[in-house]
Amino acid sequence: MTASIITGRSKALLQCHYCSFVVNHDAALEADGHPHCPRCSAVLHQRKPNSQARTWALVITAMLFYIPANVLPIMHTHAINGNQSSTIVGGVLHLWHLESYDLAIIVFVASVIVPLGKMLSLILLALFNTLGYAGKQQARTRLYNFLELIGPWSMLDIFVVALLAAIVQFRGLATIQPGLATVAFAMVVVLTMLAAKSYDPRLTWDHSKPND
Amino acid sequence: MPSAPSSQPARPGWILCHHCDAAYARPTLQRNEVARCERCNNVLLKPPRLQPQALLALSLTALLAFCFANLYPIVNVELNGDSRSTTIIGAAMALSETSYGLVTALVLATLLLFPLLEICLMVWISGFLVAGKRCPGFHGAVHTLQDLAPWGMLDVFALSLAVALAKLFGIASVSFNVGMVGLIGLVILMPLLSNTPLHELWDLRLVDKEPDALAEPAS
Known part of the structure; x- marks a missing residue:
């Protein structure tokens, strides 16, 4: 096992549950206050709410x-x-x-x-x-x-x-x-x-x- | 831990493990290669294998099997000259008196509505893909398919039928009807259909679509 595992959370990255698109949390933030997937528009969560x-x-x-x-x-x-x-x-x-x-x-x-x-x-x-x-x-x-x-x-x-x-x-x-x-x-x-x-x-x- | 604020745009080369959130640079895979997460050992990425033509053929065959399985009785059972046959709907309806329709609704949903919806959405999506287009309502259609995935239970139903008939063998005479052919077809085809790598639908580059600035690089 490698000594340094980076996590999505530590890099503020979110992965779309539906289409697996990876995006930065702040870049995905929309007017409704939630991050949305830029590709398929689903709401993104760091962890399941x-x-x-x-x-x-x-x-x-x-x-x-x-x-x-x-x-x-x-x-x-x-x-x-x-x-x-x-x-x-x-x-x-x-x-x-x-x-x-x-x-x-x-x-x-x-x-x-x-x-x-x-x-x-x-x-x-x-x-x-x-x-x-x-x-x-x-x-x-x-x-x-x-x-x-x-x-x-x-x-x-x-x-x-x-x-x-x-x-x-x-x-x-x-x-x-x-x-x-x-x-x-x-x-x-x-x-x-x-x-x-x-x-x-x-x-x-x-x-x-x-x-x- | 609060996420570190960052104003940088998304890094397109990342991939995250769905099981443990480990982050990796998206690897380039050869055919038959599979990337696994170093931390939890689950599959991270497989080479794309979606073929729209095969998907269309598969889903149209499943539609045909679905019609046979539901329009004709599955089995006939005869006892002392009295004969009974049942369809999938008939089995669901037999539960309606006791459960105030609750279990009937669940049985109809898992054996009829969800599989039919899954098959129709697949026909709709793959039909347009074969023509090199995204179907109208593409986002909703694929999201619905992905949400439906665990809720079709025709394979469980097939094993239940075997158990029920085994209980009746020796007591009554059992014979198969046309619906059985359709049901066997569905039990074979539905797992193949459900095995479609749906997330790949989003990765497909389509001729009539202008290049998507947000799409991940093909590497």
Whole structure:
């Protein structure tokens, strides 16, 4: 690693989030008091505005929605051999008992591991920034890139329930209805995606020593 | 740390790392070369690879696949002589009673509206680019495309369909319909389309445009 890393901030340079044009802060300043990209006119920010506060607020709200998402039923099955309501984890266990291990693992990863892992990772990342911790920066940056990649995959269970509810409408034999947990779970997915988008990975590096 | 005030004009030769804000002189890359940030090791710059003709062909094919995937049912399921089929819209509508339309709106947006908007904007932009022009509303169109990037979820939907059908196999008889061909096409084409280096759209030099004093040098 070189001894002297120059940062955009130390040179008062801004890079456009959309078109990657690099411009000096003062040269880009316009009448509305904000710097704008000279090439594509987007508003420029040195760092994402209120990144830490937004990430915290969104991830905490997502955690709150995660409770009803797991407690409430995600699916109601009405069949000739009885009615049944199942939660997300209940559905996974049911698949496991039916010896559909592959399906059970897919649903468990998408519905439990991905959203939980994403929320805990975001909390960890935001906490490190709040505390001003300046270690393991490469690992933290990799973790964030990974979070952005897996973002939408927790929608899986909602789509499964939607498809089953649309297809399984055989009156007298079996019908499937979505449960209220779909709403809470959809909120978890959207909120965690927004939280990841609000997080600014550059904050991780702002606490580095000048010659780190 | 407050930014140091400076009255100097922009230095066109700079490039900043999107991940850690390290600043470098913009390197000149050969084909197959990739510049990485020395500090965080993320990709800093790749050689340009955008081809308007290929993009137009890809987005028109995706438009065709989108029509097939949505105008025809995807699967038929039969149980005791009673047959049901579903479309993507049908799956979204099945959620509307429980969720007061909230989840339906999300499903329609991520499976229908956003992918369609992405495909149409690509056709619009690349169509004009092939003719050597910037489309009307270029700024808004490209900004919208860049904002939409993470919100299309057709690939997740395809895996969900596999899970849902696997649950039904053995209980009911499942057969595929025309919409399935379109959906498979979309699952292949949408990642290719989303993989377009959109920021390169801004770098393209166009014949009918007067030289842009602010454009970065080609080096």
